[in-house]
Amino acid sequence: MKPLTARSYKIISENLMKKLEAIDPKKSIKLSRALIEIVWQFGPKGLDGQCCEDLSMPEYLALETSATTNDCPVQHIGNKLNFTKSGATRIVNRLEKKGYIQKIKSYEDARVCCVVPTDKGKSILENVAQGYADRLSAVLSKVPAKQSDNIANALLEMAAALRR
DSSP states (O other): OOOOOHHHHHHHHHHHHHHHHTTOHHHHHHHHHHHHHHHHHHSOOSTTOEEETTEEHHHHHHHHHHHHSTTEEHHHHHHHHTOOHHHHHHHHHHHHHHTSEEEEEOSSOTTSEEEEEOHHHHHHHHHHHHHHHHHHHHHHTTSOHHHHHHHHHHHHHHHHHHHO
16 A cells, blocks of 8 residues: 555545535644644655654554464454455555564464564564654643543544544
8 A cells, every 4th residue: 555645645634524524614624634633743654655663654553453462363453444355465565575574373273374473573663653652742741631631532532533
């Protein structure tokens, strides 16, 4: 999966703004632009689409999924990231080539290929998570304490709604 281009961001923004305009046109436009700014600041940047050292955002998310799912089948990564099985396989193969994951047979069904993070994979996950946490803490430190709790809760609720 390629990183989002400026055109993709524009399309996403336009679609989001259309949905939000039903709520309150002025507020929804401001909210949409704020979300785009947040995505830009915390998402993949740069011409090469790298987000996390030498990982693309889909690679990072696949690695994170493998680390948080016991006996993680490749197909589960595809389902979680909304990719086809072949798309997930390509990402897993890139991660394996970079030394971040290892393919193993499922303990429950030897026909199923599962992935587990290597020590190198676990290390990059910790480094990236700490980097994002530090950036978020720095931003929230500029917001009054009462509002930072509300922002944190709203972001967690929004992420949960997106997963439903």
